[in-house]
Amino acid sequence: MKKKESVTVCSSAAFFKQAIEADKELRRMGFAVKLPYTAMKMKQSGDYRPETYKIWFKNPEQYGRKTWLIKNHLQKVKKGDVVLVLNYEKNGIPGYIGGNTLIEAAIGFHYKKPIYILNPISDKLDVKEEVLGMRPIFLDGNLQNIAPEKKEKVCGRGHRYKGRNPCPVCWPGRNKRK
Numbered sequence: 001m002k003k004k005e006s007v008t009v010c011s012s013a014a015f016f017k018q019a020i021e022a023d024k025e026l027r028r029m030g031f032a033v034k035l036p037y038t039a040m041k042m043k044q045s046g047d048y049r050p051e052t053y054k055i056w057f058k059n060p061e062q063y064g065r066k067t068w069l070i071k072n073h074l075q076k077v078k079k080g081d082v083v084l085v086l087n088y089e090k091n092g093i094p095g096y097i098g099g100n101t102l103i104e105a106a107i108g109f110h111y112k113k114p115i116y117i118l119n120p121i122s123d124k125l126d127v128k129e130e131v132l133g134m135r136p137i138f139l140d141g142n143l144q145n146i147a148p149e150k151k152e153k154v155c156g157r158g159h160r161y162k163g164r165n166p167c168p169v170c171w172p173g174r175n176k177r178k
């Protein structure tokens with residue numbers, strides 16, 4: 001049996017609530033998902049404020065924590081099959097991608113992983129040049145575009161199905177062809 005394809009989610013901590021939502025949707029599509037450690041902690045505690053977790057801002061002696069988090073997620077990028085960047089508006093910049101996410105995408109790029117970016121980026125993004133240089137695939141705001149063959153479709157009679165073949169209920173013979 002083929003191993004499930006895995007998606008490593010990368011984003012600013014400000015978007016980890018959306019990362020939890022994306023996790024659910026990707027799992028429904030049949031992917032294994034690797035989330036940032038802090039996103040999982042946020043899900044457990046229900047506290048989605050990044051400042052709760054960024055303890056090194058208050059106490060620079062805690063920077064080791066940030067080091068650990070960077071290393072932890074880079075391992076996930078390395079092990080995963082593809083990188084998915086979740087980018088939304090932050091500080092008036094649509095499709096914001098921050099320094100940490102750029103590091104992660106760059107490591108994915110280095111390991112030749114396909115890089116998907118959920119939303120378009122704008123000229124206001126200071127790392128636009130570097131992001132475009134990694135030749136990412138933009139999903140136009142729809143997570144389902146990451147795998148068109150896994151997109152759920154509804155036929156004219158209302159059956160829900162996935163895949164490139166026609167509706168398997170209405171056209172049972174068609175799916176025998178592989």
Ligand SMILES: [Zn+2]
Binds near residue numbers: 157
């Ligand atoms: Zn049908």
